[in-house]
Amino acid sequence: MSAISVGQAVVLGVVEGVTEFLPVSSTGHLKIAEGLMDIPVDDKSVVGFSAVIQVGAIAAVLVYFFKDIKRIVSAWFRGLTHREERYHHDYKFAWWVIAATVPIVLVGLAAKPLIDGPLASLWVVAGSLIVGSGVMWCADQMGRHKRGEDDTSFKDAMWVGCSQILALLFPGFSRSGATMSTALVLDLDRVAATRLSFFLGIPALTGAGIYELKDALGAGVGAAPLAVGTVVSFVVAYASIAWLLKFVAKHSFNAFVIYRVIIGVGLLGLLASGALNA
Numbered sequence: 001m002s003a004i005s006v007g008q009a010v011v012l013g014v015v016e017g018v019t020e021f022l023p024v025s026s027t028g029h030l031k032i033a034e035g036l037m038d039i040p041v042d043d044k045s046v047v048g049f050s051a052v053i054q055v056g057a058i059a060a061v062l063v064y065f066f067k068d069i070k071r072i073v074s075a076w077f078r079g080l081t082h083r084e085e086r087y088h089h090d091y092k093f094a095w096w097v098i099a100a101t102v103p104i105v106l107v108g109l110a111a112k113p114l115i116d117g118p119l120a121s122l123w124v125v126a127g128s129l130i131v132g133s134g135v136m137w138c139a140d141q142m143g144r145h146k147r148g149e150d151d152t153s154f155k156d157a158m159w160v161g162c163s164q165i166l167a168l169l170f171p172g173f174s175r176s177g178a179t180m181s182t183a184l185v186l187d188l189d190r191v192a193a194t195r196l197s198f199f200l201g202i203p204a205l206t207g208a209g210i211y212e213l214k215d216a217l218g219a220g221v222g223a224a225p226l227a228v229g230t231v232v233s234f235v236v237a238y239a240s241i242a243w244l245l246k247f248v249a250k251h252s253f254n255a256f257v258i259y260r261v262i263i264g265v266g267l268l269g270l271l272a273s274g275a276l277n278a
Contacts (some may be wrong), residue, residue, distance in 0.1 A: 017236025100161025
């Protein structure tokens with residue numbers, strides 16, 4: 001019997017799609033939802049399922065930003081054979097995304113036993129939600145929001161790429177929250193910070209999903225729940241991306257900060273009372 005039913009896969013697909021790119025921690029929300037449905041959050045197949053359905057959300061990014069991605073990838077291929085193309089920002093940006101993905105891959109492989117084990121606890125999720133909200137608030141206040149996407153540099157990409165490690169090690173911190181906060185500290189404006197977070201998430205999350213697929217299928221999750229969860233996350237994530245880009249163009253991240261604190265404190269209360277198993 002599958003560790004996750006099709007009905008549960010629908011719920012988790014919605015949670016993943018809504019939260020993957022919002023700075024509120026999709027991993028944290030997935031673990032909370034799994035806990036509420038009595039799904040073991042540290043089960044190998046469940047961890048794999050969560051990683052695989054992220055591919056649906058990534059597919060939504062690929063579709064939503066197809067023109068931008070096509071332009072960047074085309075510039076990269078042209079630059080491989082034509083020296084003059086290597087001065088183009090898109091060519092450089094493609095290499096920056098590749099380089100900025102290396103740190104999280106290395107740490108992910110080295111720390112996998114911890115990530116799948118002790119760090120998968122809902123206590124970690126609750127603490128990371130609260131601490132991450134403080135980091136996000138400080139970053140939004142400190143940032144001068146004066147630099148656009150065309151002003152990004154290799155240093156920016158590396159700093160933002162490395163910040164993904166925080167979310168990898170501390171589920172609840174939020175990959176989007178960590179990357180956006182780092183970009184804001186580097187004085188990128190909110191839209192540029194959000195778009196950079198999207199682009200850096202493509203290789204990292206796609207790689208994680210492919211890597212975990214064997215564990216999800218081989219350890220107890222059926223193909224049907226995986227397919228349903230992935231499709232649902234794609235549809236919901238597409239709508240979430242469109243909404244987020246419009247929101248950050250006119251608003252600060254304060255609403256996300258407040259929401260994260262409420263969820264984190266509420267989760268601590270549920271865990272402390274025994275209403276939810278860590």
